[in-house]
Amino acid sequence: MNAKMMRRLLMLMLATGMSAGGVLGCSDENPDGPVQEIPDGGEPDGEEPDAEPDGEEPDAEPDAEPDAEPDGGEVDGRRAMPLQVQVLNRQGLPIVGAAVMHAGVEHISDGEGRVLLSAPEDAERFVARIDAEGFAPSSLDYPVQRATDDHTAHAIVRLLPLGSPIVFNHDEAATISRGRIRVELAANSLVDGQGNAVTGEVEATIASLDPTEDARFMPGPLVGLPEGGGEETPILSVMMGDISFWQHGEKLQLAEGEQARLEFFIPEAFEAYQEGDLIEFWHFDLSQARWVQEGNCTVALAGGQRLAQCAPTHFSWWNADKPVSLRNCVNIKVIDGETGEPIPGAALEGMGLDFEGALVGQGLTDGEGRSCMNFLLDGTLDVGAFHADYLYQEGGPVQVVGNSVPADCSGAGEGACQEVVVELLNRGTCLTGKVLDETYNVLEGASVYAVHEGALGAQYFSAVSDASGNYCVEVPQDVELSLYALDGEGSVAVETASTAGAESLQCGDEGCAEATAMVMGTGSMACLKSYVAVNGYSTPAPGMPVYVYSEHPTRSCEPGQDDPASWGAMVAQTVSDASGNWAVEVPLDMAGTLYVSVGSCVDTLGVECLNGDRLMPVQVAELEGSIDQGPCQEVHPTPLPDACLE
Numbered sequence: 335m336n337a338k339m340m341r342r343l344l345m346l347m348l349a350t351g352m353s354a355g356g357v358l359g360c361s362d363e364n365p366d367g368p369v370q371e372i373p374d375g376g377e378p379d380g381e382e383p384d385a386e387p388d389g390e391e392p393d394a395e396p397d398a399e400p401d402a403e404p405d406g407g408e409v410d411g412r413r414a415m416p417l418q419v420q421v422l423n424r425q426g427l428p429i430v431g432a433a434v435m436h437a438g439v440e441h442i443s444d445g446e447g448r449v450l451l452s453a454p455e456d457a458e459r460f461v462a463r464i465d466a467e468g469f470a471p472s473s474l475d476y477p478v479q480r481a482t483d484d485h486t487a488h489a490i491v492r493l494l495p496l497g498s499p500i501v502f503n504h505d506e507a508a509t510i511s512r513g514r515i516r517v518e519l520a521a522n523s524l525v526d527g528q529g530n531a532v533t534g535e536v537e538a539t540i541a542s543l544d545p546t547e548d549a550r551f552m553p554g555p556l557v558g559l560p561e562g563g564g565e566e567t568p569i570l571s572v573m574m575g576d577i578s579f580w581q582h583g584e585k586l587q588l589a590e591g592e593q594a595r596l597e598f599f600i601p602e603a604f605e606a607y608q609e610g611d612l613i614e615f616w617h618f619d620l621s622q623a624r625w626v627q628e629g630n631c632t633v634a635l636a637g638g639q640r641l642a643q644c645a646p647t648h649f650s651w652w653n654a655d656k657p658v659s660l661r662n663c664v665n666i667k668v669i670d671g672e673t674g675e676p677i678p679g680a681a682l683e684g685m686g687l688d689f690e691g692a693l694v695g696q697g698l699t700d701g702e703g704r705s706c707m708n709f710l711l712d713g714t715l716d717v718g719a720f721h722a723d724y725l726y727q728e729g730g731p732v733q734v735v736g737n738s739v740p741a742d743c744s745g746a747g748e749g750a751c752q753e754v755v756v757e758l759l760n761r762g763t764c765l766t767g768k769v770l771d772e773t774y775n776v777l778e779g780a781s782v783y784a785v786h787e788g789a790l791g792a793q794y795f796s797a798v799s800d801a802s803g804n805y806c807v808e809v810p811q812d813v814e815l816s817l818y819a820l821d822g823e824g825s826v827a828v829e830t831a832s833t834a835g836a837e838s839l840q841c842g843d844e845g846c847a848e849a850t851a852m853v854m855g856t857g858s859m860a861c862l863k864s865y866v867a868v869n870g871y872s873t874p875a876p877g878m879p880v881y882v883y884s885e886h887p888t889r890s891c892e893p894g895q896d897d898p899a900s901w902g903a904m905v906a907q908t909v910s911d912a913s914g915n916w917a918v919e920v921p922l923d924m925a926g927t928l929y930v931s932v933g934s935c936v937d938t939l940g941v942e943c944l945n946g947d948r949l950m951p952v953q954v955a956e957l958e959g960s961i962d963q964g965p966c967q968e969v970h971p972t973p974l975p976d977a978c979l980e
Contacts (some may be wrong), residue, residue, distance in 0.1 A: 513542025
């Protein structure tokens with residue numbers, strides 16, 4: 335796994351990620367006149383969510399068992415397999431508390447990020463919406479498959495982090511950008527949920543998704559509903575993103591009659607597009623997991639970069655895509671690599687790329703372990719499989735090479751589908767090691783994560799160090815691993831390990847692979863600084879506590895829940911000085927998104943004396959620094975109510 339994918343692994347259960355970015359080749363000239371240019375603030379390697387910022391915690395309990403026995407009845411002795419869904423972040427860690435809305439019932443992901451869905455009677459598809467705090471909303475769409483035995487199907491959904499909000503003055507025209515997306519917005523063109531005009535400070539979130547790098551984080555299948563009706567069509571993604579605007583935790587929309595401009599910077603790999611070309615423009619309908627066309631984008635040049643210039647009618651997920659007509663197909667069989675037996679209910683993912691766009695296919699194997707997937711005509715497809723009962727895929731993704739003779743899973747076309755076999759293995763080995771504190775004494779209770787890049791992306795395995803500082807974790811054989819240890823108090827240790835040549839063993843056996851001891855706090859540090867004020871920003875607020883978390887903290891001022899140490903995985907803390915200033919050091923390996931909570935629970939005001947949820951995310955740059963010698967990265971200042979000083 336590369337360094338970018340690994341840095342944010344440190345976040346305990348709710349860690350997130352986002353691709354490196356910033357404005358790419360933005361022109362200094364604006365054809366519509368001067369605007370307020372809002373700096374990006376940087377895009378980290380990983381970030382987090384928010385379907386509805388500042389939303390309340392779901393009331394539902396995490397799923398442990400299916401909500402009901404699988405429906406659908408028996409057909410030829412087969413029953414519909416329930417679907418176990420695991421919701422993960424960019425680093426492959428589980429997202430706890432994600433809301434999965436399926437068939438009118440909300441399910442909440444458990445400590446492993448999992449929910450179990452039963453197939454509604456006579457249903458042909460599992461279609462669900464997924465929301466999690468700090469992430470762009472997403473969906474899942476898988477076929478209902480049947481098997482003779484008591485099998486469960488498995489699927490993975492990865493959520494794209496929203497990142498920290500970009501704050502700007504909506505009383506002036508503004509250009510807001512992040513990654514490969516730029517939005518031009520007229521002054522006071524947004525309205526709240528009641529249709530009231532919005533003025534003053536507004537926050538923007540832009541989750542930019544380059545399909546050449548982040549295709550697994552798309553909000554759903556690349557299937558489109560063409561403008562004016564017609565049959566569903568597969569589409570190639572050129573560039574996409576989730577764009578949202580907020581004020582006081584409420585989502586805003588474009589006022590009726592107002593116009594905005596959305597620009598996608600076209601990745602260099604998609605060389606087919608030239609100035610003046612049209613690319614179809616689509617928004618994503620989360621309720622049916624389909625892209626819906628709304629006109630076209632026009633390709634333009636600016637600063638030597640090719641842009642797809644589009645006119646959104648609202649703000650949500652948008653995509654510049656090209657429909658696909660002719661294609662190839664492949665029949666995939668997933669088997670147990672040891673026994674050769676078919677594996678029903680395995681999740682499949684195929685990724686393909688050509689000069690016009692990216693195509694991502696997905697599916698589930700049936701009772702015989704089979705599925706069919708379409709891909710680009712004369713293109714390539716990298717096929718990966720996942721099943722929770724198996725550790726990894728033998729040999730990594732299987733590459734399928736197409737040809738010039740069209741063939742389709744439906745049977746259309748002159749050619750025939752190719753045939754491939756994917757092997758999953760449950761043969762692993764054990765990895766042992768030791769965790770030490772900053773003074774090289776053994777450390778008990780540290781959380782240890784071992785991560786490798788699997789066929790479907792980052793995959794983690796975990797353990798906890800014992801009273802002797804020792805840990806043992808069961809991992810795949812013959813893989814390279816990145817190791818992380820967290821002590822729960824802000825210290826982090828990072829190492830690497832390999833299981834190349836290791837025997838098939840379990841924890842407790844002799845001969846486990848050994849990792850180098852991990853020493854807490856020995857890595858490089860980054861520095862953050864800011865200030866706290868009341869009465870707007872005019873009066874410094876001394877003595878205000880500041881807590882930094884690696885995950886989105888669950889803050890509460892209720893008795894018994896008001897201890898900041900219990901809100902999440904804390905990595906640093908301090909208090910503001912007499913001038914309201916504060917500074918902290920955090921591990922440089924945590925470059926990406928951290929969460930800064932400012933203030934405390936005041937008896938009569940409660941959470942009013944905590945900074946707002948949407949001001950907590952901070953993009954930590956990959957810049958080594960210290961409080962004494964600098965440099966320190968400045969983050970958004972925190973305004974609190976005057977009464978919080980009393």
